[in-house]
Amino acid sequence: MIKVIINGYKGRMGQALVNCAPQHRGLQLVGKVDAGDDLAAVIGNADVVIDFSFHAATASVAALCAKNKKALVIGTTGHSDTDTFEIRRLAKEIPMVWASNFSTGVNTLFWLTRKAAEILGPDFDLEVIEMHHRLKKDAPSGTAKTLAEILADVRKLKLNEAARHGRNGIVGERTQSEIGVHSIRGGDVVGDHTVVFANIGERVELTHKASSRDTFANGALRAAQWVVTQKPGIYDMQDVLGLK
Ligand code: NAD
Numbered sequence: 001m002i003k004v005i006i007n008g009y010k011g012r013m014g015q016a017l018v019n020c021a022p023q024h025r026g027l028q029l030v031g032k033v034d035a036g037d038d039l040a041a042v043i044g045n046a047d048v049v050i051d052f053s054f055h056a057a058t059a060s061v062a063a064l065c066a067k068n069k070k071a072l073v074i075g076t077t078g079h080s081d082t083d084t085f086e087i088r089r090l091a092k093e094i095p096m097v098w099a100s101n102f103s104t105g106v107n108t109l110f111w112l113t114r115k116a117a118e119i120l121g122p123d124f125d126l127e128v129i130e131m132h133h134r135l136k137k138d139a140p141s142g143t144a145k146t147l148a149e150i151l152a153d154v155r156k157l158k159l160n161e162a163a164r165h166g167r168n169g170i171v172g173e174r175t176q177s178e179i180g181v182h183s184i185r186g187g188d189v190v191g192d193h194t195v196v197f198a199n200i201g202e203r204v205e206l207t208h209k210a211s212s213r214d215t216f217a218n219g220a221l222r223a224a225q226w227v228v229t230q231k232p233g234i235y236d237m238q239d240v241l242g243l244k
Pocket of ligand 1: 013
């Protein structure tokens, strides 16, 4: 039995994980932690920690996992460059699955986005649009960032130079070296992502819409079972699904 602790269990994703965990045979929920609780006091009981909490919390969770030689699944998004660097450093000591999105559908969208960008070539303008519920704290979504990173990688662009986060005012004509990224917030939308490939005379749009957080929770629980047998390093959901 693989023993798991959920960090951030009181949140929207935490509750989905708690509800979905019993359906995963071979996995046992041995701890639930949220802000103000002491993960250090219970981590010894676990094989793996699943973190869906707050961007500022993940690096210290990773440090505790590394100290105790426990695997880690990270679903939290919105990390700073400093946090990202620190988490990556700690992944030399323990196996981690770190994914901006744990749904099978979105990981298929990642794959299709790369293929479409390769096939359609540089004449197509690239834009990413995401919509989430009104309570989401970070923007753009981690998934939108991953989609934009895939597009930048295919086009051999640096995303921090190519990204246009919304447009306002006299921004001038669109150039071929930009990737638009647009965040919409409202209501209770679980997560919508569209990648637009637009040329003169035609347009391709790839869209994924999540209607339940269970899809992310079940993916993260599957990742938790997978990661405990891996060598130290950073893996993503495409590794877990065998899509690489
Ligand atoms: P939420 O605000 O509903 O829940 C976050 C929970 O974390 C809260 O209960 C909060 O009290 C807790 N928390 C805050 N600081 C903490 C700390 N220091 N230690 C422990 N717990 C702490 O948010 P949510 O909608 O559940 O999303 C959580 C994170 O997961 C966000 O970063 C979100 O973007 C991300 N997310 C990722 C995926 C994915 O597939 N990777 C899917 C959905 C959401």
